[in-house]
Amino acid sequence: MSIKISNLRKSYGKIVAVDDFSLEIPGASVFGLLGPNGAGKTTTFKCMLDLARSTSGEILYDGKRLEPATFERVAYVPERSVLYDWMTVEEHVEMSRRAYAKFDPARAFELLAAFNIDRKRRARALSKGMRTAVMVAIAFARNAEILILDEPTSGLDPVNQRHVLSLMINEAAKGNSVIFSSHQIGQVERAAEHIAVMDRGRLVLQGTVDELKADRKIVEGIFPDVSFTLDGIARDLRVARTDRTERIVRVLVTGGAEEIASDLTGAGAMAVRVLDLNLEDIFLYAVSPATATTDIVAKESSS
Amino acid sequence: MNYVEWLRVRNLLRVVAIILTILVVLAVVLRVSVSRYMSPEAWVAHLALDPGTKVTRTTLPDGTKRIVFDDPDDSTHVVVDDHGYAGKHIVVTEPTSRAQKEHSDVSVGSVRVFESRNGATTTTVIDTNGAVPMIYYMALADIVALIVATILAAPLAREVDGHLEIALTKPCSRVRYALGVILADAAGIIAASVITVIAFYFCQLLFESARLDFSGINANAIAMGLILPLAWYALLCAATTLLSRSYGAVLGFAWPVAILTGALTLIHADNVVALFVHDVAWVISRFDPLSYVEFASPNATGTYNYTEANFGLRLSIEVLFFVVYGAIAIWRWQRVEA
Numbered sequence: 173m174s175i176k177i178s179n180l181r182k183s184y185g186k187i188v189a190v191d192d193f194s195l196e197i198p199g200a201s202v203f204g205l206l207g208p209n210g211a212g213k214t215t216t217f218k219c220m221l222d223l224a225r226s227t228s229g230e231i232l233y234d235g236k237r238l239e240p241a242t243f244e245r246v247a248y249v250p251e252r253s254v255l256y257d258w259m260t261v262e263e264h265v266e267m268s269r270r271a272y273a274k275f276d277p278a279r280a281f282e283l284l285a286a287f288n289i290d291r292k293r294r295a296r297a298l299s300k301g302m303r304t305a306v307m308v309a310i311a312f313a314r315n316a317e318i319l320i321l322d323e324p325t326s327g328l329d330p331v332n333q334r335h336v337l338s339l340m341i342n343e344a345a346k347g348n349s350v351i352f353s354s355h356q357i358g359q360v361e362r363a364a365e366h367i368a369v370m371d372r373g374r375l376v377l378q379g380t381v382d383e384l385k386a387d388r389k390i391v392e393g394i395f396p397d398v399s400f401t402l403d404g405i406a407r408d409l410r411v412a413r414t415d416r417t418e419r420i421v422r423v424l425v426t427g428g429a430e431e432i433a434s435d436l437t438g439a440g441a442m443a444v445r446v447l448d449l450n451l452e453d454i455f456l457y458a459v460s461p462a463t464a465t466t467d468i469v470a471k472e473s474s475s
Numbered sequence: 476m477n478y479v480e481w482l483r484v485r486n487l488l489r490v491v492a493i494i495l496t497i498l499v500v501l502a503v504v505l506r507v508s509v510s511r512y513m514s515p516e517a518w519v520a521h522l523a524l525d526p527g528t529k530v531t532r533t534t535l536p537d538g539t540k541r542i543v544f545d546d547p548d549d550s551t552h553v554v555v556d557d558h559g560y561a562g563k564h565i566v567v568t569e570p571t572s573r574a575q576k577e578h579s580d581v582s583v584g585s586v587r588v589f590e591s592r593n594g595a596t597t598t599t600v601i602d603t604n605g606a607v608p609m610i611y612y613m614a615l616a617d618i619v620a621l622i623v624a625t626i627l628a629a630p631l632a633r634e635v636d637g638h639l640e641i642a643l644t645k646p647c648s649r650v651r652y653a654l655g656v657i658l659a660d661a662a663g664i665i666a667a668s669v670i671t672v673i674a675f676y677f678c679q680l681l682f683e684s685a686r687l688d689f690s691g692i693n694a695n696a697i698a699m700g701l702i703l704p705l706a707w708y709a710l711l712c713a714a715t716t717l718l719s720r721s722y723g724a725v726l727g728f729a730w731p732v733a734i735l736t737g738a739l740t741l742i743h744a745d746n747v748v749a750l751f752v753h754d755v756a757w758v759i760s761r762f763d764p765l766s767y768v769e770f771a772s773p774n775a776t777g778t779y780n781y782t783e784a785n786f787g788l789r790l791s792i793e794v795l796f797f798v799v800y801g802a803i804a805i806w807r808w809q810r811v812e813a
Binding site: 218223240263266 | 476478482486641644645646
């Protein structure tokens with residue numbers, strides 16, 4: 173099942189939470205949605221599930237609008253606990269069994285056991301991480317075609333975080349789609365094939381992780397003095413950003429790094445080097461370029 | 476689909492059942508404690524009879540134990556027919572006092588007291604095993620059902636309070652979900668009424684063989700007794716869904732406001748301010764299902780002053796309240812956002 177989001181906009185009064193957001197999420201994949209706090213990730217998820225009504229735009233599941241029956245095929249884990257405090261874990265499983273035709277209680281109990289959660293305990297007696305684990309276990313027992321997971325590893329210990337990532341990858345291998353958000357970029361890099369980055373309600377970057385990493389580089393040039401010009405380089409469409417600090421220039425490129433390096437040499441640079449970016453660097457470039465450049469070069473220099 | 480609401484209802488009914496069980500246990504204790512005082516023989520032993528009173532004990536062919544008190548000094552003659560568990564029939568013949576009325580017929584529960592004056596003599600007949608009007612049971616059941624309705628009356632607001640992501644991602648429409656929730660609660664409220672009637676009936680059985688009167692006004696009382704808590708529930712359900720962020724306050728203030736409004740409609744409007752307050756309260760009370768309830772009560776002569784036509788209108792209004800307030804709650808629920 174694929175999802176197509178077109179020109180989504182959601183505003184709360186004068187505050188625009190999501191603005192002109194368009195995205196296609198392919199089936200049978202793990203899709204990571206990244207963004208700083210308040211970027212609009214959770215609001216986007218809520219609009220996708222009709223938990224919040226979009227101000228404008230359209231969201232289609234396999235070409236059709238969301239309808240109640242779609243929830244048989246879509247599972248959701250919200251970022252905060254929505255469990256009923258007074259109910260036991262077992263009762264939450266029973267609730268899902270009664271609500272969803274394809275829900276597999278045995279699978280749910282198996283996952284709960286893997287997370288070391290006592291099924292007889294009431295939700296109020298569970299820690300934050302355990303509550304997340306319960307919601308994740310129930311969602312993965314749904315046999316849903318799409319899993320929308322809003323920070324599904326929040327509060328989990330490293331072992332269980334890794335377990336959740338494995339579950340996500342396994343779901344994609346089974347032909348289902350997993351869309352998740354996380355602040356832990358390492359996890360996204362490990363699990364996601366596709367990513368999208370949101371900032372202030374807008375989509376600022378998207379693509380497969382491999383493509384983004386292969387294309388994006390930083391080309392750094394050191395000039396003999398400050399009187400150099402980069403007119404030609406700055407106008408190159410492959411140059412996403414140029415930061416100039418006295419005799420040093422750092423150019424973020426989305427392709428053709430070697431050619432840009434040659435251009436810098438041609439412009440008079442004494443020394444030129446090309447730096448690789450990891451997903452965290454790419455994310456930082458998308459949402460906070462100035463911070464990203466400094467951090468990346470400092471990191472590379474120290475190594 | 477509405478498993479959570481059924482669990483809430485089940486848990487609340489469990490509490491109601493525990494409280495009623497405690498009540499029944501107390502009734503058993505009371506029954507055991509008073510058993511030795513319940514026979515006419517025990518009464519005789521404890522009565523401070525005049526020295527000239529003659530007491531005669533006989534057993535009738537059907538097993539009835541008869542005790543006759545004859546006090547020639549006071550011209551008083553009492554016949555007590557003790558049918559055991561099946562009740563007592565007591566006839567008191569005594570001189571008429573000035574305060575006594577011509578006739579009176581009063582029933583309270585299973586006890587009926589009929590008094591007739593015949594010149595200088597008054598005869599009082601007391602029967603302790605009459606059919607108990609269902610209206611008594613429904614009045615008791617409604618107290619419990621209204622409490623249950625008040626506790627259950629924020630089902631949709633409780634979902635808004637942190638559980639929308641579960642409630643709204645179920646494979647059913649919002650209308651169907653809300654209807655399911657309301658029906659679950661309605662079933663719980665009716666069940667609370669039923670188990671209350673059963674518990675009180677059992678308590679009565681501990682003391683006498685209780686017969687129930689479902690006829691006439693009692694049938695109306697059953698209908699009104701069932702729909703009233705549902706209408707009250709629907710009112711609170713609509714209010715809590717509209718004011719979902721402060722549903723606790725709505726539930727907390729519901730009874731004080733209803734009682735205050737009802738009381739203000741009764742004030743004597745002898746000046747402009749009082750008239751204004753009365754009129755405002757009266758208008759507000761028209762939206763309150765409780766204000767349309769009039770459980771029949773016997774008048775001075777023991778007859779019920781309750782008209783069928785009036786009852787039909789009131790019952791229709793209660794049904795209308797249930798439907799309209801329920802619809803308002805569902806309408807608001809459809810617009811809820813997480």
